[in-house]
Amino acid sequence: MIASGEAVQKPLRMSPLKRFVLGRRWFLLIPLTIITAIVATAVLAEWLTSYSPTEISLANRLRPPFWEKGGSLAHPLGTDPMGRDLLTRMIYGARVSLVVAVLALLVGGGVGAALGLIAGYYGGRLDAFVMRVADTTMAFPIILFAILFVVVIGGSLVTTVFAVSLVLWARYARVIRGEVLSLRERDFVAQARIAGCSSTRIIVVHLFPNILNTLVVLLSLQVGWVIIVEASLSFLGAGIPPPTPTWGSMIAEGRDYIATAWWVSFFPGLAILATVLSFNLFGDWLRDALDPKLRQM
Amino acid sequence: MKKGRAVLPMWLGLVALGLMSISASGEAGAPTAGSAAAKPTGELRIASAFLGAQRLIPWAEVASGGIKQPLLLIYDTLVGCTDDGQLSAESGIAERWEEAPDKLSWTFWLRKGVLFHDGTALTAEDVKFSIDSLFDPKAVAPLLGPAKAAFKEAEVKDPTTLIIHLKQPAIFLPWNFSCATGTEGMILPKKYFQQAGADGFARAPIGSGPYRVAKNTIGAAIQLEALDHHWRDGVPKFKTVTFMLVPEESTRLAQLRTGEADIIAVSREKVPEVQAAGFNVFSKLNDQVIVVYMQQQWDAVPIADARVRQALNLAIDKEAIMRFVFAGQGVPTPMYPIGSYGVAGGADATLQPYPYDPQKAKQLLAEAGYPNGFETKIYSYVTADLPELNRLSEAVADYLGRVGVRAKITPLDRAALSTKRQAKTLSGDLLPWSTPNRSLAIHIVTIMHTLHYSKAMFTSTADPQLDQMIDQALASTDVAEVERLVGEMHRYLYRNANNITIGEIHTNYAANQKISHWDLGRNLYDNNPRYLVRR
Helix, strand or coil: CCCCCCCCCCCCCCCHHHHHHHCCHHHHHHHHHHHHHHHHHHHCHHHHCCCCCCCCCHHHCCCCCCCCCCCCCCCCCCECCCCCEHHHHHHHHHHHHHHHHHHHHHHHHHHHHHHHHHHHHHCHHHHHHHHHHHHHHHHCCHHHHHHHHHHHHCCCHHHHHHHHHHHHHHHHHHHHHHHHHHHCCCHHHHHHHHCCCCHHHHHHHHHHHHHHHHHHHHHHHHHHHHHHHHHHHHHCCCCCCCCCCCHHHHHHHHHHHCCCCCHHHHHHHHHHHHHHHHHHHHHHHHHHHHCHHHHHC | CHHHHHHHHHHHHHHHHHHHHHHHCCCCCCCCCCCCCCCCCCEEEEEECCCCCCCCCHHHCCHHHCCHHHHHHHCCECEEECCCCCEECCCCCEEEEEECCCCCEEEEEECCCCECCCCCECCHHHHHHHHHHCCCCCCCCHHHCHHHHHEEEEEEEECCEEEEEECCCCCCHHHHCECCCCCCCECCCHHHHHHHHHHHHHHCCCCCCCEEEEEEECCCEEEEEECCCECCCECCCCCEEEEEECCCHHHHHHHHHHCCCCEEEECHHHHHHHHHCCCEEEEEEEEEEEEEEECCCCCCCHHHCHHHHHHHHHHCCHHHHHHHHCCCCEECCCECCECCCCCCCCCCCCCCCCCCCHHHHHHHHHHCCCCCCCEEEEEECCECCECCHHHHHHHHHHHHHHCCCEEEEEECCHHHHHHHHHHCCCCCCEEEEEEECCCCHHHHHHHHHHHHCCCCCCCCCCCHHHHHHHHHHHHCCCHHHHHHHHHHHHHHHHHHCCEEEEEEEEEEEEECCCCCCCCCCCCCCCCCHHHHHCC
16 A cells, blocks of 8 residues: 555656667667768768779789788778779769669659659559559569660669669559558548649648658668669679779679789678668668558568 | 410411501591590580580681680581691691682692591582581671682582682682681581581581580580590590580689689689699780770761870870789780781781870870860770770770870670671770781781771771772782781881770680690680690
8 A cells, every 4th residue: 555645756757868778779879870971971072082083003903901911001991903092982982872872762762652642642543554563663673674774775873873763663652652542531631622622732732741751761761772772783784884983893893803802892892781781770760760550661 | 496486476466466456446547646545534624704605516606706616626627727826738627728820719639538426428528518508698707708709619529629619819718718717617517417407407516526516505515525536636535525604703713623624714813823722824825915996987086087096095004904904914016906926927026016105195186186185985894704804994094084085984795886886886986805816917817807998897997098908918819918918007007006906915724733734726716625635
């Protein structure tokens, strides 16, 4: 029994730091730090290194990292088979990876979300048509698709973004369309319709804000995937052409030297691993925070 | 007396042994090598970077696809060749050949007793059939060169005599049908081919070479099985020879280390690595020429100006490229298609490669009206045997960038580039290429015709003066005159800098201890696999 005069226990007051730690949000610090560093590196590339990422120096080729015999701090991570500073190329490579990721997500995500909204809202034949096109697109192997693109049009940043976007939109269209199918039956949409709102207004003003969380979660989850696809295309020689540094092409350049100059492939590989993992962890957290329904994705 | 009785049976025994050894030599024709008692033993496995389409019909694909190596063991050629690239009356089907005084026919006297793998005799009918096949619309015979236009008909005089009639003189005709050139001189069995049809023959081809086809798995391997005895090579050394298609070099290296392959094609950069691992390395020195073609010089493009072409040659440090991109396995050379391979027929030995002089390059560009340079494209790709080609494109683009020429690196598949080259849709572009070095005047004139004759399929120039020199060389009936014209063309190309010749590079193979000697020879598209199977 509790004595009547006993003081009522006060609710537990935790400091923000304690809440952060107990809520295990501290775990986010690692990926967020990596993401911030990569974004800062990409933006500030010109100020971070004095070397050109493309100018060759054949006499300096395949210099090892500074801690290996023959290495020096002038090229902390060593040089590639054309004598270019590896760290410099990785810094500029980050810019390429992020630019491709952002552009492909904007184009693919934008087109996919728009088509998903339209298909979900209108339904019927339009919905069936958009979804079948999406199914077909998703069934097509993206690498093969991109190689065909490169052979016909030639590799470039635009080609790579276009090739990735062309497959990416379908994923967005499917998920957004599913959301809209349930949203369009809700009272606020019916009320908007009764109030005389046009379909365009309902889609833009009423439905779009309601799918925004899902869209943001999807975008964050796809960043890593886009970076992997870009790196794969560059590795196969179907991405952005040389001498522009990309992490994928840098791995490919080192493939022939894996036994004698491991650093050429290793560091770009490490960069891809760290970046993709960080974006995936961040995306997972964002999903849990904004839209727990998507947890099964 | 006792002693005399003992000697007689011994003599009789020796005579009997001698007779047995003669009969054991099997197929007719004098055995030239190998012991009668010996038999082919063991297996030789060769990991190649490419094997073409593996159709195994000599005229079905170009020799450059790597297919010539197995074909050389399956078939004999009309005219033989020595390892160092000369014609030989000992190693081909023809024992003798002669040009008519009017130069409008060649007569070939054939070796008697040569058998195809099915036991039928090789006759002049088979030679005529094989030569006629080269003129089939489906046939690929790029190395027939000027002989193709000169050919009138092949006449069988008797089973061992063949006469080739010509519309115009073709003084190098025996070279065209020899193993020193391509696969055009290889002899097919007429009767069997006609019975089987082209597809049936491709499935189970037979020739008269020292090896018969045991199994041909397209895209994987060609397995050959030795005859017990061959008229030229005697008893082949290995019972089976397998050519494996392994485009990835790291896989080939692993195969060599694990013993899965005895010989592998190895790139220039890997030579120190395999040597350090204790493997033998065999090289065909200066085998290939690395060149950057300047396409469609007849268009209104900057490279139409000879000063611009000279500037591009001066802007590139070829020594550095040879040293660092091609691992020091080669040397810069003045001007392709007349290389320095051996004593190139008629080449001007006094010419030196364009020096690295970026200042002079800038000056020439300014004189030509391009003080700020210009924009162009340079193509980038790799082939299984030349993993360095994309690095070459990067290096050339970088050097050109330093004198203001902005060459955009454009990756494209080599087959697609070849199509564009034929279609003439590479106006003013730079096209890195590799091609076998040529030492004979006939080979040089043929390749000059391919690369520089105005109307040729792959030409990069349309220059009436060059056309005239090529025409004269092709029509000439005197070897010395052809060589003089080759020298003239060499100087003309050099002065006009019609391409950017980077240098000549070595072709290398690494082998385990099974192979201690291998002369890769001097023949075109031919790494001399016959040497490996000789005892």
